[in-house]
Amino acid sequence: MPHEPTDGHDAATWSPLDSEGWYAARNATTALRDALVRAGLEKDFPYLRADLNAFGHGLVELGRVSPDTAERLAELLRLALASGFRRDRDGNQIAPAISEEHKGRI
Numbered sequence: 001m002p003h004e005p006t007d008g009h010d011a012a013t014w015s016p017l018d019s020e021g022w023y024a025a026r027n028a029t030t031a032l033r034d035a036l037v038r039a040g041l042e043k044d045f046p047y048l049r050a051d052l053n054a055f056g057h058g059l060v061e062l063g064r065v066s067p068d069t070a071e072r073l074a075e076l077l078r079l080a081l082a083s084g085f086r087r088d089r090d091g092n093q094i095a096p097a098i099s100e101e102h103k104g105r106i
Contacts, residue, residue, distance in 0.1 A: 025050035025058030032060065039076055044069040 029050040036042050047063020065073070086094040 019052060019056050019058070021056050021058035022050065022052055023058070025052065025060055028058070029060050039072075041069065041072065044072075
């Protein structure tokens with residue numbers, strides 16, 4: 001509308017660099033890229049990139065991968081989960097459940 005405040009921005013001057021979503025997507029993509037490099041999978045995710053949707057929500061695009069790459073990624077996730085590594089939706093580490101067998105040793 002002609003009389004709505006624009007805070008100095010309008011559609012012609014909007015930039016993804018002004019968006020929290022963009023920075024969240026970029027930071028998550030960087031963290032994932034670094035983990036993939038450590039796992040030796042950097043060449044297996046050629047489409048990995050940060051993006052924004054039409055609503056300004058940050059997205060991480062993984063792209064298409066080969067079946068072998070998907071299997072390797074699934075195995076890495078299984079190993080991480082089996083080792084007790086868990087995070088909640090906010091990224092906070094969740095303490096692994098202690099089995100009855102291990103409770104006596106702590």
